[in-house]
Amino acid sequence: MSPYVNKILNKNKRTDIPVLHIGDTIKVHVKIKEGDKERLQVFEGVLIARKNSGLGETITVRKISFGQGVERIFPIHAPVIDHVEVMRSGKVRRSKLYYLRALRGKAARLKERDQPKG
Numbered sequence: 787m788s789p790y791v792n793k794i795l796n797k798n799k800r801t802d803i804p805v806l807h808i809g810d811t812i813k814v815h816v817k818i819k820e821g822d823k824e825r826l827q828v829f830e831g832v833l834i835a836r837k838n839s840g841l842g843e844t845i846t847v848r849k850i851s852f853g854q855g856v857e858r859i860f861p862i863h864a865p866v867i868d869h870v871e872v873m874r875s876g877k878v879r880r881s882k883l884y885y886l887r888a889l890r891g892k893a894a895r896l897k898e899r900d901q902p903k904g
Contacts, residue, residue, distance in 0.1 A: 795841055800863045806845065808833055808883060809876025809896050814847060814860055815868040826868055829858055832876065832896065834883040848886060850894075855887060875899040 787795075806812065813830045831849030834857070838844060841863050848857045860867060876896035886894050 798841060798863065800867075803862055803870055804872050806833055806836070806870070806872065807875065808836065808881055809878035809899075811873040811876065812847060813871040813873060814845075814858075815870070816860070817866050817868050829860075830873065831856075831858075832883065832886065834886060836881075848883075 810833045811830070812833055813828050816827050816829060818825050818827045829847060829849070831847040833845055834848045835846040836843065837846075843862045844859050845862055846857055846859050848855060850856070862870075875898060877899040878896060
């Protein structure tokens, strides 16, 4: 791409996102607008996938809610994301953890990484 296009894209990139690794348990604080009010909703789960790079980068977060698996895909650089917190680091050897969809309960747990990467 041309330097001019890169300059415009980098201007819109967020710099407050922490270093995220697959297998991390994270909290994503999302801005929800209801009528004229705005509030924060927290979605906590395991980071199972990252896709793309640059402004189009997305993360897939999975959690179990009332016995049902729930996955949400968040664009990292979207203005609706208030902030992201890393709760714990998981030790995994895959870049996509789609196999967790078939596991339930204790089988779906991930070992904790001793030293956080990054």
